[in-house]
Amino acid sequence: MSDEKLLMTPGPTMIPTRVLEVMRRQIIHHRTENYERGFDELCENLKIVFQTKNTVMTFVSSGTGSMEAAIVNMFSPGDKVLAVSVGAFGDRFADIASIFGLEVQKLAVKWGEAADPAEIAAILDGDRERKIKGVLITHNETSTGVTNDIAAVGKLTAGTERLLIVDAISSLAGLELKMDEWGLDVVVTGSQKALMNAPGLAFAAVSEKGWAAREKSSLPKFYWDFKKYRNGILKQSENPPYTPAISLVLAQNEAVKMILEEGLENVFARHKKHALAAQQGVAALGLKLFPKQKDSSYVITAVLPPDGVEIGKVIKDMNVSFDVMVVGGQKHLKGKLLRIGHCGYFNRFDLIKTFSALELSLQKAGYAFEPGASVAAVQKAVAD
């Protein structure tokens, strides 16, 4: 058992050496040209990753903080929102909205399925008094390994007064997300998933419609006040408003550069290819995906364990014996899922190693399958 683990988890994910080297540097002050140059570069490059013309703001925060920030900047107590939940993180978004006094209509989709845009459309169409001011939705739900069709949902809110607020924490820079083209009003994400950095930063971008809503929102906001961060970036006020996580910001700049060097489309293609390879590996083991194949995420693969196998023990063995970390299920799916992340900084050999470790641990657990089958299947799928 070593200290260095291969994290095939839905975040944190592995950090490139180039990025770690930046974190290792002695601190610099944030009110200097050197820092500003790095931060400005990050801001510009994040626009490319968000596929937006809007300002992308950086917060010292976990991803969850940026979800709270979206709520307190866009809404007022009593505002009604439709919270579309397909799992634990969708539930969290609904919870945050409730706690801040919003009236939450929840569309709770069965875990393992994606939200049906037609169902969302029907709810919005049925809201004849236009009480629903916004839709909250998770792009990629790591708890179930399901990706929602955000482009389709965007069509329902674009050109209306309703806001579309997207939790893209586990998707951004791993899955295609076209903020402007899809008409998304708020997109939030975190540093520790496909953005290939350590956890500690969150990001948000807001559409023009969203900025207008910000002006009407009466929920109190200080630390999360989007306006201060945007005005700072636009050099209209102190930038940033509070001491930033300097090391993480500069490390993030390096990581985003790497993403752009690989090419955003190539990054998306890599995630898709490896997800499909993982699905082949799962099938070769005679196992089934938890979601329907069409809803299955390209950044995480959720697998139903074989009957009679205590999957928690398998996951632990992969970690202890082979230094490969994958995760189990959350909430009511505890002990009922195996989830393999393939998100951010990883390559074909990481995935092959993961299936190899999985095979070795499944064998120990007494599950019968053809040894090497999944490794061969993955290898075949990622060969070119």
Added chain:
Amino acid sequence: MSDEKLLMTPGPTMIPTRVLEVMRRQIIHHRTENYERGFDELCENLKIVFQTKNTVMTFVSSGTGSMEAAIVNMFSPGDKVLAVSVGAFGDRFADIASIFGLEVQKLAVKWGEAADPAEIAAILDGDRERKIKGVLITHNETSTGVTNDIAAVGKLTAGTERLLIVDAISSLAGLELKMDEWGLDVVVTGSQKALMNAPGLAFAAVSEKGWAAREKSSLPKFYWDFKKYRNGILKQSENPPYTPAISLVLAQNEAVKMILEEGLENVFARHKKHALAAQQGVAALGLKLFPKQKDSSYVITAVLPPDGVEIGKVIKDMNVSFDVMVVGGQKHLKGKLLRIGHCGYFNRFDLIKTFSALELSLQKAGYAFEPGASVAAVQKAVAD
């Protein structure tokens, strides 16, 4: 001009190599024994630094976030607080309280002076209906280089129903602060000052009286909910509630170990000795402190610039020509102060270098003084 600067600023401050080495390590997952071991150790050691038996919570946040957290956990809209402000950060605390709907009575002390505990006592005594539910105060005000007498203020609220909320962001681990003995109810701080870490973490500890207030507080809280963090640490719920800034947390553990290895009392003595040395250096240059000597901080020295010298240019020259970074004044004191931080990870030679650079830059600016006078004075004061 080099990339590596000696930061003699009121935060961020220099980071020890031991701590940077931890940040350089490949990420580990936070739901593992390895991470928990480090985090538990940090939690225990922070209690020593806070001088408290209370749980010390860690947040992914700037220091300002922890001030907001204190407000939303302790109070309800309409609650009246006395906000004691001796500078920019005291003003910020009052602003946060106002934005969250508290009724704020502000005691605005003239910049450069410490709050007079007798004046606070008079206000509290005059509040016969006991409308004032809490007192907000800055321990060390970096904008003016002034330290408030928190022990004395603690005596006014201890044993009453009133809460004492202390912003110790720039003081904790640099200046003596005895949370339990002084009867403080909430103490918040950040990672990037005397705690010798990169910015990105904030910390808070709450007294029993504070925890009782938390139960009554009706302000909405999710990301900042103290209860979730404490219950996590006590292993009563998911720990931590949201993805922590893993690299910064492990780095913080290393930094706090270094503080305890030096010995907390020795750390305080080092700060005091170097502050007094800096005061000697200032006097040797024929310059004056901005605060009264008795109020002058041990973590930052605020100096009035010589007449006719554009101090902004001197500060810039120290940075550009000598790679030593100090800062100017904030708000209405812009251009009217020189502030030298001596906080966290620094030693006598850093202070000597700073005064040497200051002398060289002051000479260039045409200020007349005996060359070497301040360097000699500092050297003498830190010799043993």
